[in-house]
Amino acid sequence: MQNIPSVDLRDFLSDDPVRKQKFVNEIGKAYEDIGFVALKGHFLNETLVENLYKEVRNFFSLPLQTKEKYEIPGIGGQRGYVSFGKESAKGRKTGDLKEFWHFGQYVENNPKLEAEYPKNVMVEELPEFNKVGKETYQMLEKTGVYVLRALAIYLGLDEFYFDPYVKNGNSILRPIHYPPITEEPKDAIRAAAHGDINLITLLMGAQGKGLQVQNHQGEWIDAIAEDDELVINVGDMLSRHSNNKLKSTIHQVVNPPRELWGTSRYSIPFFMHPISEMPLNVLENCIDKEHPKLYDDITAGEFLTERLIELGLIKK
Numbered sequence: 001m002q003n004i005p006s007v008d009l010r011d012f013l014s015d016d017p018v019r020k021q022k023f024v025n026e027i028g029k030a031y032e033d034i035g036f037v038a039l040k041g042h043f044l045n046e047t048l049v050e051n052l053y054k055e056v057r058n059f060f061s062l063p064l065q066t067k068e069k070y071e072i073p074g075i076g077g078q079r080g081y082v083s084f085g086k087e088s089a090k091g092r093k094t095g096d097l098k099e100f101w102h103f104g105q106y107v108e109n110n111p112k113l114e115a116e117y118p119k120n121v122m123v124e125e126l127p128e129f130n131k132v133g134k135e136t137y138q139m140l141e142k143t144g145v146y147v148l149r150a151l152a153i154y155l156g157l158d159e160f161y162f163d164p165y166v167k168n169g170n171s172i173l174r175p176i177h178y179p180p181i182t183e184e185p186k187d188a189i190r191a192a193a194h195g196d197i198n199l200i201t202l203l204m205g206a207q208g209k210g211l212q213v214q215n216h217q218g219e220w221i222d223a224i225a226e227d228d229e230l231v232i233n234v235g236d237m238l239s240r241h242s243n244n245k246l247k248s249t250i251h252q253v254v255n256p257p258r259e260l261w262g263t264s265r266y267s268i269p270f271f272m273h274p275i276s277e278m279p280l281n282v283l284e285n286c287i288d289k290e291h292p293k294l295y296d297d298i299t300a301g302e303f304l305t306e307r308l309i310e311l312g313l314i315k316k
Contacts, residue, residue, distance in 0.1 A: 004030075004034070004036045004037060004038050004213065004221070004223050004224075004225075004231065005026065005029075005030040005033075005034075005037050005038070006037065006038040006039075006040065006226075006229065007023060007027050007030070007037050007038070007039055007040070008023070008039070008040045008041045009023070009039055009040065009041035009042055009143065009146060009147070010040070010041035011041075012024070012146060012149075012150050013041070013146065023150055024150045024153045024154050027147070027150055027151065027154070028150075028151065028154030028155075028246075031151070031154075031234050031246040031247060032245060032246065032247065033216075033247075034215055034216070034247070034249055035213075035234045035239075035246070035248055035249030036213050036223060036231060036232070036233045036234075036249055036251075037231070037232050037233075038223075038225045038226065038229040038230070038231055038232075039147070039202075039229055039230045039231075039232050040226070040228055042139075042140075042143040042202075042230050043139040043140075043142050043143050044136065044139050044140065044143070044204070044230070048132070048135060048136060048139065049136075049204065051128070051132045052132050052136050052175075052204075052268065053266060055126060055128055055129045055132045055133070056101075056175040056177070056266055056268065057266065058126055058129070059101060059123060059126060059129055059175070060099065060175075060177040060179075060264075060266075062125060064083075066125060067081050067083070067099075068081070068083060070101075070121050070123065071083055072118070072121060075118045076308050077102065078102055078104060078117075078118050078172070079102050079103075079104050079118040079119065079120055079121050080101065080102060080121035081099070081100075081101055081121075082099065082100050082101070082102070083099055084097070084098065084099040084179065097178060097179070097181065098176050098177065098178045098179075099176075099177050099179070100174050100175060100176040100177065101174065101175045102172050102173070102174055103120060103130075103133045103134065103136075103137050103172070103173040103174075104117055104118065104120055104170070104171070104172055104173075105117055105168060105169065105170060105171055106120070106134060106137065106138070107168050108167075108168060110168050113168050113275065116276070117170065120134075133173060133175075136173060136268075137171075137173045137270070140173065140202050140204075140230075140270035141166075141171060141270070141272070143202060143230070144166070144171075144199075144200055144202055144232075144270065144272040145162075145163065145166060147200060147202075147232060148162040148163075148166065148199065148200065148272075149162070149163075151200075151238070151246065155242060155245070155246075155283065155285065155286065156285045157283070157285075162199070162274070165274035165275055165278040165300075166199070166272060166273075166274050166275075167275075168275060169272065169273050169274045169275050170273040170274070170275065170276060170300075170301075170304070171198070171270065171271060171272045171273045172270070172271045172273065173268065173269075173270050173271075174268065174269050174270075174271065175266065175268045176266065176267050176268065176269070177264060177265075177266055178253065178264060178265040178266070178267075179264055180261060180262045180263060180264055181261040181262075193214070193250050193251070193252040194250065194251070194252070195235070195236050195239075195248045195249070195250055195251075196233065196235035196236065196248065196269075196271060197235055197236055197237065197271070197273075197303070197307045197308075198235035198236075198237055198238075198271040198272055198273045199234075199235055199237050199238045199241075199272050199273065199274060200232055200233065200234060200235055200238060200272045201232065201233050201235055201269050201270065201271050201272065202230050202232050202269070202270040202272065203225075203230060203231040203232070203233070203267060203268070203269045203270075204230060204267065204268040204269070204270075205265075205266055205267035205268050210253050210254060210265055210267075211223045211224075211231070211251060211252075211253055211267070212251060212252050212253075212254055213233075213249055213250075213251045214249060214250040214251065215249075220252075223251070233248070233249060233251065234246045234247055234248045234249065235248055235272075236248045236303075236307075237273075237274070237280055237300060237303060240280050240282070240294075240295050240298075240303070241281075241282065242282075242283060242286050243282045243283065243286035243287055243291055243293065243294055243295070244291075244294060245286050245291070253265075253267070273300065273304065274300045275300070276299060276300050276301025276302075276304070277299060277300070277301065278299060278300040279297065279298075279299055279300075280295075280297075280298050280299065280300055280303055281297040282294065282295055
């Protein structure tokens with residue numbers, strides 16, 4: 001496979017059972033084959049997207065001293081600002097060439113989870129930044145709920161199987177700034193090869209070259225979306241839960257050609273996480289003689305903590 005399949009969420013949302021099943025089949029097959037799709041028909045409108053990019057550019061243009069006051073110690077980078085080079089891919093010591101921000105869950109009617117999650121960080125200098133971030137977070141979360149409903153059907157589960165696990169889930173919206181490259185990077189790239197931790201990732205900003213996906217033959221494919229598409233991939237949690245039926249695919253963001261070193265790149269992934277109590281035990285209907293159980297039982301919270309330690313965001 002040399003490109004990322006494109007699907008349209010409006011098929012799933014239609015009242016036509018044939019169209020709905022077509023979407024289920026297409027996205028399920030894509031996630032078995034390569035783990036990535038480009039999705040049209042999501043809940044983000046053009047104005048919201050433009051406003052978000054404007055606010056994100058405004059934030060990353062602030063002086064470093066200003067940004068650093070929003071870097072909160074002791075929370076593993078889960079909210080607020082994470083400065084340049086702090087995060088590295090699993091198994092790598094070299095930090096990625098990026099800085100980023102984290103918006104987290106806006107908990108509804110659940111004091112226990114409100115106490116568990118760190119609070120969102122408010123940026124005083126930009127009155128619209130947090131408002132636009134919240135609206136984007138909620139539209140991406142809504143899109144993700146429907147994608148997971150389609151995948152539940154594909155896996156032979158009840159359509160609403162994932163709903164209670166992702167409501168008030170530990171999801172993260174991460175605006176990323178890859179600054180201009182000012183000197184020859186030794187062995188650092190904008191984001192080294194990695195798989196995502198979560199259930200699914202919904203990515204804004206894959207319109208230009210940079211994001212690459214590794215297919216089953218080990219080849220790197222450019223994942224380039226149309227202007228109205230999100231790129232959505234399977235994370236390690238869902239891969240594990242489905243006994244690798246749905247595949248978490250290794251991907252990276254490579255450095256641009258030298259003539260474009262002077263340019264910034266922005267991308268905005270939404271990492272859809274469940275609540276920490278969700279059992280990620282391998283689903284019974286994904287186990288048979290040809291596909292023995294590959295993973296030990298674990299909860300989403302335990303798995304996340306393990307991975308944040310591996311990424312260097314939580315210190316042992």
